[in-house]
Amino acid sequence: MTPGENSPSTPEDDDPFGYLYADGQARGAQPPSGGYGYPNSVSRVRSVGERTYGGQQAQSGVPQQQGTYGQPNAHYQAPETLPGGAPTSRQPAQTPARGGPNTKGLLIGAIAVVAAVVIGISIAMLNDNGDDNKSGNQAGASPTQSQTSKPSPSGSGSAAPGELPKTDASALQLGPGVTKASDIKGAKAQGGTYVTGFNHVGATVTWTINDLEKAGSYRLYVRYGIPGVDANATLVVNNKVDPRPMSMKNFGGGTPAGDWEKGWKTTWSNVNLNKGANTIQIACNDGNQCNANLDQLWLVKG
Structure with a gap:
């Protein structure tokens, strides 16, 4: 303007x-x-108390009914009923992953511990059974002429109650020309000694038994050593000569000729003894091959 x-x-x-x-x-x-x-x-300018809801007019002065708490309002329209509204399907809530204890690892560890315990118990039981079997075999074994190990003699003509007498080279009475030595290894007599110088006619060793509890038949075991060559001797019991020579052979044939250290063997002969005192003598007489060393002597009930 x-x-x-x-x-x-x-x-x-x-x-x-x-x-x-x-x-x-x-x-x-x-x-x-x-x-x-x-x-x-x-x-819009309206009179006090006049308002429309969803195309319906509320009368002034008439209170509108309110929906109960927690119940849907009659005039409420859900968004999904409107054009372009939210989808009707409810999406599941995503629960964040939570880190928990490694139960798989704990289970594997527990199984491993149980398996180790079971294996340990099984091995211990097997070992116990093996020891029992060995003990039973040893207890039930009977001496033979080829055995090379026996109980160590006490070196005395007396025995404890219930036991049979035993002795060794340290307690034997030696005859002419017979001595003791310890230079050859393998003797089981006290101090590693053995009787040597037995290889001549007239050589003797004597064992005196003082208090045998019962009379009867016994086996006399003798541990000896030879240089890989058979030997024998004469057995005299209570001044009676046994017509059968006591054999001291190279049992097993495993001893090389001249090897005294590997030539330790065991032999036995049957003897009849009296209750109380008895005398057992091993002698080298005419016709004997006495090239042997003597180590131990003991009795076993025959």
């Missing part, structure tokens, strides 16, 4: 908010019909 132009518009008409001021109201300014100065505004 140019100066001096007589326009039908007035300042109050140009100012959309003129109706808010006293001078604008005096000039006749009116608020716009759209509400709050904006055409087609959603706000």
Whole structure:
């Protein structure tokens, strides 16, 4: 608008908010019909107590029924019922993974411990059975002429109650030309000694038994050593000569000729003894091959 132009518009008409001021109201300014100065505004001037819900008009002064707590409101429309609303299917909630104990590893460890315990118990039981079997075999074994190990004699003509007498080279009575030595290894007599110098006619060793508990038949065991060559001797019991020579052979044939250290063997002969005192003598007489060393003597019930 140019100066001096007589326009039908007035300042109050140009100012959309003129109706808010006293001078604008005096000039006749009116608020716009759209509400709050904006055409087609959603706000409308209504009487107090009048409001519509979903196209229905509530009567003024009549209280609207309120939905019970926890129950859906009758005027509520779910978003999924509206065009473009949320989908109707409910997605399962994603539960974050939580780290827990490694139960698989613990189970494997427990199984391994149980298996180790079972294996240990089985091995211990097998070893015990093996020891029992060995003990039973040893207890039930009977001496033979080829055996090379026997109980160590006590070196005395007396025995403890319930035991049979035994002796060794350290306690034998030696005849002419017979001596003791210990230079050859393997003797089981006390101090590793043995009787040597037996290889000549007239050589004797004598064992005197003082208190044999019972009379009867016994086996006399003699441990001897030879240089890989058979030998024999004469057995005299209570001054009676046994017509059968006592054999001292190279049993097993495993001793090389001349090897005294590997030539330790065991032989036995049957003897009849009296209750109480008895005398057992091993002699080298004519016709005997006496190239042998003597180590131990003991009795076994025959």
